[in-house]
Amino acid sequence: MHRECVTTALIGFGRLSLGLVERYARQLEDFAERCLCPRCGEGPRAQWASASLVTGDRCVGICERCAGDETVSEMRTGVVPPIVTWPTLDRRGG
Ligand SMILES: [Zn+2]
Numbered sequence: 001m002h003r004e005c006v007t008t009a010l011i012g013f014g015r016l017s018l019g020l021v022e023r024y025a026r027q028l029e030d031f032a033e034r035c036l037c038p039r040c041g042e043g044p045r046a047q048w049a050s051a052s053l054v055t056g057d058r059c060v061g062i063c064e065r066c067a068g069d070e071t072v073s074e075m076r077t078g079v080v081p082p083i084v085t086w087p088t089l090d091r092r093g094g
Contacts, residue, residue: 001038001061005060006025006028006060007022009054009083013083024083028060028083037061038062038088039086039087040062040066042063043063048064050064050066050067051067052067052070052080053071
């Protein structure tokens with residue numbers, strides 16, 4: 001997971017303050033460091049075989065179920081659900 005890629009993806013969503021972007025990026029890194037899927041929080045697993053579509057270089061490892069979710073959503077809607085929709089993000093405190 002590259003901090004710059006995650007930051008870029010979050011900024012691309014267009015509705016977040018920079019403080020929030022940094023906070024969310026840190027939260028996702030924290031999940032990855034604990035070997036948990038940063039998208040759904042499930043784990044533990046050292047190495048996810050799948051990668052999220054949210055970054056251009058696919059540097060964010062996620063679990064198989066989340067990868068399936070993304071693929072289905074993209075096929076249905078033409079859009080990959082953005083990182084801000086991930087349930088792992090703690091939105092408290094703005
Ligand atoms: Zn997951």
